[in-house]
Amino acid sequence: MKLTQGCFSFLPDLTDEQITKQLQYAIDKSWAVSIEFTDDPHPRNSYWEMWGLPLFDIKDPAAVLFEINMARKAKPNFYIKVCGFDNARGTESCVLAFIVQRPSYEPGFRLIRQEANGRKLVYTIEAYASAAKPEGERY
Amino acid sequence: MSQAVESRTRIKSERYESGVIPYAKMGYWDPDYVIKETDILALFRCTPQPGVDPVEAAAALAGESSTATWTVVWTDLLTACDLYRAKAYRVDPVPSAPDVYFCYIAYDLDLFEEGSLANLTASIIGNIFGFKAVKALRLEDMRLPVALLKTYQGPATGLVVERERMDKFGRPLLGATVKPKLGLSGKNYGRVVFEGLKGGLDFLKDDENINSQPFMRYRERFLYSMEGVNHAASLTGEVKGHYLNATAATMEEMYERAEFARELGSIITMIDLVIGYTAIQSMAVWARKTDMLLHLHRAGNSTYSRQKNHGMNFRVICKWMRMSGVDHIHAGTVVGKLEGDPLMIKGFYNTLLDTKSEISLSEGLFFAQDWASLRKCVPVASGGIHCGQMHQLIDYLGDDVVLQFGGGTIGHPDGIQAGATANRVALECMVLARNEGRDYTNEGPQILRDAAKSCGPLQTALDLWKDITFNYASTDTADFAETATANV
Numbered sequence: 001m002k003l004t005q006g007c008f009s010f011l012p013d014l015t016d017e018q019i020t021k022q023l024q025y026a027i028d029k030s031w032a033v034s035i036e037f038t039d040d041p042h043p044r045n046s047y048w049e050m051w052g053l054p055l056f057d058i059k060d061p062a063a064v065l066f067e068i069n070m071a072r073k074a075k076p077n078f079y080i081k082v083c084g085f086d087n088a089r090g091t092e093s094c095v096l097a098f099i100v101q102r103p104s105y106e107p108g109f110r111l112i113r114q115e116a117n118g119r120k121l122v123y124t125i126e127a128y129a130s131a132a133k134p135e136g137e138r139y
Numbered sequence: 140m141s142q143a144v145e146s147r148t149r150i151k152s153e154r155y156e157s158g159v160i161p162y163a164k165m166g167y168w169d170p171d172y173v174i175k176e177t178d179i180l181a182l183f184r185c186t187p188q189p190g191v192d193p194v195e196a197a198a199a200l201a202g203e204s205s206t207a208t209w210t211v212v213w214t215d216l217l218t219a220c221d222l223y224r225a226k227a228y229r230v231d232p233v234p235s236a237p238d239v240y241f242c243y244i245a246y247d248l249d250l251f252e253e254g255s256l257a258n259l260t261a262s263i264i265g266n267i268f269g270f271k272a273v274k275a276l277r278l279e280d281m282r283l284p285v286a287l288l289k290t291y292q293g294p295a296t297g298l299v300v301e302r303e304r305m306d307k308f309g310r311p312l313l314g315a316t317v318k319p320k321l322g323l324s325g326k327n328y329g330r331v332v333f334e335g336l337k338g339g340l341d342f343l344k345d346d347e348n349i350n351s352q353p354f355m356r357y358r359e360r361f362l363y364s365m366e367g368v369n370h371a372a373s374l375t376g377e378v379k380g381h382y383l384n385a386t387a388a389t390m391e392e393m394y395e396r397a398e399f400a401r402e403l404g405s406i407i408t409m410i411d412l413v414i415g416y417t418a419i420q421s422m423a424v425w426a427r428k429t430d431m432l433l434h435l436h437r438a439g440n441s442t443y444s445r446q447k448n449h450g451m452n453f454r455v456i457c458k459w460m461r462m463s464g465v466d467h468i469h470a471g472t473v474v475g476k477l478e479g480d481p482l483m484i485k486g487f488y489n490t491l492l493d494t495k496s497e498i499s500l501s502e503g504l505f506f507a508q509d510w511a512s513l514r515k516c517v518p519v520a521s522g523g524i525h526c527g528q529m530h531q532l533i534d535y536l537g538d539d540v541v542l543q544f545g546g547g548t549i550g551h552p553d554g555i556q557a558g559a560t561a562n563r564v565a566l567e568c569m570v571l572a573r574n575e576g577r578d579y580t581n582e583g584p585q586i587l588r589d590a591a592k593s594c595g596p597l598q599t600a601l602d603l604w605k606d607i608t609f610n611y612a613s614t615d616t617a618d619f620a621e622t623a624t625a626n627v
Contacts, residue, residue, distance in 0.1 A: 003376040007309045008571055010339055010563045012593055018571070025574040043306065043378045084309065090494035090515070093299045095538075096309035096574075111373035119362055123369040123404060127376075 001108030003041050006081055006098040016065060019082070019100055023061035026084035026096055032056045033064050034085060035071050037078045039103070039138040040130050054085055068100055077103045077139040103129075103139035150213055159210050162198035166221060167207065172228040172245060179246040180282035181263055182505045186239050186275040186448055196273055197227035197242035203267045205250060222247050239448070241279070241505075253290035256416040256463050264451065278451035281458055282506035289511055291462040295426035295433050297514025298492065298539055301466060304406065304432075305378045307341060310570045311533070312541040313562055314342035315548040316521065321348065325355050329363025331555060335548055336371030336379045338559025342541065343367070345384035347411045347438035357383075357396055365403045382409035382434040382467075390418060397425060407432035407466075412456075413439040416463065423464025434519075435465035454483075454503055457490040461516045468516055473535045475523035481535055491516040492539055517541055525604045526565035526597065530583025533569050542566070552603060557596035564594045 008014060014022070026033050034054035038045060051071045055064060064082070071080050084096030107128040114122040129138040150156060154165070162168070174180065181204075187196035199207075205225035206215070229243035252258040268276050302308055317323070317331045332343040343364070351357035364381045372379045385396035385408050397408045408431050410422050419435065426433035443450035453470070460468050470491060471484040486502030492515045496508045520536055521543035532542060544562050551558025568590035572579045579586060591598035 001374065001376075004339065005306060005377055008567050010560065010567050010594075011571065011590070018575070021575040022571070025576070041376055043372055043376050046303075046306070091299060093303060094308045097306075098309070109373040109376055111370055120403065121362075121366065121369075123365075125369070125373045 001106050003079065003099070003102060003106055003108075005041065005043065007096060008098045013102075014098070014100065019068070020061045020065055022096070022098065023064045023082070027058055027061060029084070029086070031084040031086050031095060033058055034083045035064075035067055035080065036083060037071055037075045037080045037101075039078050039135060040127065041079050042109075042125060042127060042130075048079075048081065051080075054083075072101050075101075079103065105139065150216075155211055155213055155216060157211055157213075161195050162202040162207060163192075163195050163227075165198070165202060165207060165211070166224050167201040167205075167227055168194055168198035169226045169228055172226045174228070174245055175247070177248040177284045177286040178282075179248065179251065179259075179284060179287060180506055181244045181246070182279045182281070183242045183244065184233060184239060184277040184279050184448070185242045185273055188272055188274050189238075191272050193230050193232075193240040193242070194227070197230045197240070197244070199270065199272050200242060200267050200276070201225035201227040201244045203270055204244070204262050204265065205246060223250060225250070248284065248286055251287065253287075254292070254420075256291075256420055256459055260416060260459070268449070275449040277447065277449055278455050280452065280503065280505040281455055282508055283458060283462065285509050285511040288462065288509075288513055291513065292420075292423055292427060292464040293461060293513030294466045294516045295423050295431070295464050296466045298466075298517045299515065301432055301517060305341065305380070307378070309538065310566060311536070311538055312341045312517075313339070313559075313566060314344055314519070314521075314541050314543040315340055315559065315562075316344045316346050316543060316545040317349075318346075318545055318549050320346040321352070322354055325359030325363040328355060328360055329367040331367075331549065332364045332381050333367030333371050334555035335559045336368060336381075337374050338548075338556035339375075339563030340379075340548065340559045341377070342380045342382060342407070342543075344382040344434070344543065345409055347384070347386075347413075347436040349384055350386050351396075357385075358399060361396075361399055361403055361405070365405060368405070378406070380407045380432070381405065382407050384409040384411070384436075385422070386411045386414055390421060393418065393422065394425065397422065397429075397431070401429050401431055405431070407434055409434040409436065410465075411436045411438040412460075416459070419460070419463045419465065426466070427464065432466045433464070434467040435460060435469075437469045452503065454487050454490050457487050457516075458508075461491055461510070461513055466514075466517060467519050467541060469521055470518035472520040472522055472524050472532070474528045474531045475520070484535070488518045488536065488540070491518050515539070519543060521545065526562045526600050527584075527587065527604050529565040529569045529587065530579050533566075533573060534580045538570075547600075547604070551596065551600055553596055553599055558600065560594065561596040561600040564590055564597045565600075 032054040035051035036048035038048040080101035081099045083094050086095040109125050109127050112124040116122050206223045225244050225246045227244050231241045233239040315335045335343045361383050368379050368381050383400040385393050387393045400408045444453045470487040471479045473481045473484050482502050486504050489496050498507050519541040525547035548558035572586045
């Protein structure tokens with residue numbers, strides 16, 4: 001199973017050169033760029049760990065790529081994504097997000113169906129890797 | 140012999156003497172009128188009856204859409220009547236259309252009840268479209284002042300929050316409508332939902348006329364569709380949704396259906412434009428209260444929005460629907476089967492998404508508009524589009540849109556999942572190329588072919604639909620006068 005969150009997950013994994021071009025695009029738009037990581041990729045995990053603060057006023061994509069590589073080194077079995085943040089009035093939100101590292105093996109998610117009244121099912125999605133395992137020991 | 144009391148008290152003022160006087164003389168025409176910041180402005184395209192002076196026609200429109208009736212009434216004098224009279228203040232001939240005029244009318248804020256679209260529309264489009272003095276009439280645009288907009292809820296969720304809830308940023312959202320529209324059982328219907336979502340779409344969608352018919356009652360559809368949604372979410376790790384259409388005969392029934400969708404964990408429900416303005420506003424309030432997205436299908440709009448001489452322009456519907464509080468509205472594709480003028484469609488999109496828009500005659504925006512923090516309503520592009528047009532779609536429609544490929548997903552020869560995957564890969568490779576600064580509008584076909592080398596379903600789709608083309612240049616070069624009066 002391949003986790004398909006983010007902008008470019010249906011394409012082959014991006015090379016560093018491709019990542020650099022996306023970073024340049026964000027910088028040209030004056031977006032802040034942030035790096036986030038997790039080994040709990042549940043679709044509704046809204047808060048991945050932040051790799052430091054978002055980089056505001058960044059001029060050079062190489063500086064971001066440096067941090068991406070530091071994160072990769074420190075968290076080799078984690079998902080890592082890059083986010084662009086636009087603080088312009090009317091948006092003030094994330095406007096770009098794509099995965100730049102994924103664990104080598106992604107076992108995926110289990111769908112638990114709890115039978116409720118009147119043919120209703122209560123659905124729970126749980127990552128096989130994170131079931132009953134603490135952070136850092138999942139992938 | 141002394142006069143009768145009736146004669147002695149009869150009104151002497153020329154303006155209020157009983158009888159019929161021209162509307163323009165009754166105070167409904169004022170070329171020197173100074174527009175107030177709080178005024179509601181409307182622009183009508185008016186074709187007066189032969190022999191009717193356009194200024195008098197404009198004044199008649201102002202009169203009949205505010206206080207006037209056909210004859211003078213003395214009871215006007217019991218009111219501050221000048222305030223309540225709408226003022227026609229400008230009449231321009233329409234370029235390239237003889238005997239047709241753009242009539243500008245200003246209405247005071249206090250003519251309208253706060254937050255009630257039914258009240259606003261009862262005035263603006265209530266009587267005048269059947270008025271004998273005009274042969275044809277079209278409402279082209281409106282300026283809604285901040286003071287009025289602040290009394291409307293606006294989109295229950297809005298684009299920004301929708302993206303946050305969906306965890307999807309930096310690209311258009313992808314959807315598809317389940318086909319065939321009618322006849323599938325609940326179980327077979329849910330299969331289409333599951334396949335499309337697993338293949339890579341963000342949303343599947345009920346069509347406008349799928350409610351609760353004998354072949355599939357709504358509860359059956361809702362239950363199976365949610366199985367499809369959740370199963371696909373677990374296989375992709377993404378948030379997925381299916382617009383469950385809650386349209387029904389009564390408000391009570393619509394609430395019941397929408398509530399059932401919510402109970403089942405759906406993130407979105409859907410209504411049709413034909414349910415009416417009040418019902419739409421009610422559903423939008425419900426959606427805000429229940430954290431649901433509200434999708435609107437514009438079913439029925441073309442009965443009055445398509446002909447350029449009579450009815451109303453779709454951009455006005457866009458404005459009213461953003462005020463009413465829906466989160467999605469179908470607003471055209473430019474390149475699909477329901478082709479529209481690219482600039483006009485751009486105007487619709489800007490109307491739905493801008494925080495402020497300037498006058499842009501080429502896009503059909505006759506007034507500057509401050510949207511007063513009303514949330515952004517997401518335009519939906521649906522109807523005859525396919526992945527081979529991806530570069531054009533992104534160029535024309537941008538990121539903030541739901542691209543809905545119905546036939547372009549379900550018609551894929553290798554199945555619905557393959558169709559969905561082809562669309563998703565086409566979308567991602569084009570966004571990637573655009574962000575890299577490539578000339579993607581020209582290199583689009585090559586970018587797609589390159590991406591297809593590692594995606595069989597995309598290759599198949601490109602081969603299948605390669606002859607379905609759109610003449611890109613022809614509609615893009617229209618000059619202002621033509622586009623201003625283009626049939627949209």
